[in-house]
Amino acid sequence: MERPETEKHGGAKDEKICLITGATSGIGKATAMGLANMGANIVMVGRDRGRGEAALAEIKEKSANPSVDLMLADLSSQQEIRRLADVFKEAYPRLDVLINNAGLFRSKRITTADGLEMTFAVNHLAYFLLTKLLLDVLKASAPSRIVNVASGDHSNGTIDFDDLQGYKGYKGPKAYSQSKLANLLFTYELAKRLEGTGITANCLHPGAGVRTNFGSGVSGVFGLMVRALRPLMISPEKGAETSIYLASSPEVEGVSGRYFVKKGEARSSDESYDAGLAKRLWEMSAELTNLPA
Numbered sequence: 386m387e388r389p390e391t392e393k394h395g396g397a398k399d400e401k402i403c404l405i406t407g408a409t410s411g412i413g414k415a416t417a418m419g420l421a422n423m424g425a426n427i428v429m430v431g432r433d434r435g436r437g438e439a440a441l442a443e444i445k446e447k448s449a450n451p452s453v454d455l456m457l458a459d460l461s462s463q464q465e466i467r468r469l470a471d472v473f474k475e476a477y478p479r480l481d482v483l484i485n486n487a488g489l490f491r492s493k494r495i496t497t498a499d500g501l502e503m504t505f506a507v508n509h510l511a512y513f514l515l516t517k518l519l520l521d522v523l524k525a526s527a528p529s530r531i532v533n534v535a536s537g538d539h540s541n542g543t544i545d546f547d548d549l550q551g552y553k554g555y556k557g558p559k560a561y562s563q564s565k566l567a568n569l570l571f572t573y574e575l576a577k578r579l580e581g582t583g584i585t586a587n588c589l590h591p592g593a594g595v596r597t598n599f600g601s602g603v604s605g606v607f608g609l610m611v612r613a614l615r616p617l618m619i620s621p622e623k624g625a626e627t628s629i630y631l632a633s634s635p636e637v638e639g640v641s642g643r644y645f646v647k648k649g650e651a652r653s654s655d656e657s658y659d660a661g662l663a664k665r666l667w668e669m670s671a672e673l674t675n676l677p678a
């Protein structure tokens with residue numbers, strides 16, 4: 386894990402400090418670029434030093450904003466997420482915007498260092514754990530914002546509590562939709578728990594088919610479909626618009642617990658509004674990350 390200098394960055398109150406996961410490519414990188422162009426302090430989180438340093442150099446150069454940093458963490462590892470939160474708090478006095486964006490699709494079931502199914506661990510549990518670990522600094526920085534990048538594909542998902550980890554016949558699309566439904570359930574429950582704190586939590590769909598690295602290198606029907614549809618997809622910059630809007634627009638000041646598509650509020654699937662389901666998922670997520678519910 387990259388350790389920045391011990392001196393604290395981003396002290397000025399008018400400089401927004403934004404931490405963005407999955408900022409080395411696609412929507413996350415375009416979001417980092419968009420917010421850097423607005424003059425924010427950016428903390429990019431990536432897992433690969435080479436890709437991270439290349440994206441960092443590109444964003445610094447194109448935005449002419451020197452306040453862009455890189456922190457390395459593999460978000461499939463809870464130990465690395467905990468270290469990331471510590472390193473961030475050591476280096477920065479505040480956090481104005483947390484954007485949980487890193488995500489993946491896996492056609493075959495693989496497990497993380499913690500023994501958890503990869504899609505569920507990276508796409509949902511990493512959002513849950515990193516957010517919980519940064520809540521103290523977000524609260525101290527209020528008004529602050531949490532933005533969770535979900536997907537319209539959540540509407541194909543169900544939370545299979547009997548087989549959350551996909552032991553019984555893992556299917557990539559099922560695991561992915563489940564993880565994206567989990568992003569919505571998490572956001573709605575989080576917003577409820579954060580009422581009165583000055584922290585808002587919203588989620589979004591970046592667009593159906595954003596031309597990123599998502600699904601590249603994936604075998605099977607899903608991989609074929611992604612590659613065939615690439616020419617019809619929208620740009621990462623277009624895909625980042627709603628993330629940037631939720632992170633920065635005064636129009637959404639104080640708005641919380643909502644789902645956005647194309648910078649507008651939208652209704653998500655009926656299942657995503659099931660408060661009992663959200664509570665159960667929250668408790669299960671706390672158990673799987675060794676946190677109090």
Ligand SMILES: NC(=O)c1ccc[n+]([C@@H]2O[C@H](COP(=O)([O-])OP(=O)(O)OC[C@H]3O[C@@H](n4cnc5c(N)ncnc54)[C@H](OP(=O)(O)O)[C@@H]3O)[C@@H](O)[C@H]2O)c1
Nearest residue numbers: 407409410411412459460461487488536594595597598599
């Ligand atoms: N593309 C679409 O059409 C689309 C549609 C709906 C929703 N989304 C959502 O948008 C988000 C961003 O995806 P994208 O399309 O921009 O895909 P992408 O280009 O593949 O970017 C994904 C980012 O997540 C990072 N990441 C993956 N696994 C990680 C791990 N274990 N630890 C740390 N970082 C990790 C990747 O890092 P590396 O560079 O190291 O791989 C990359 O920076 C995801 O949450 C996805 O579900 C995308």
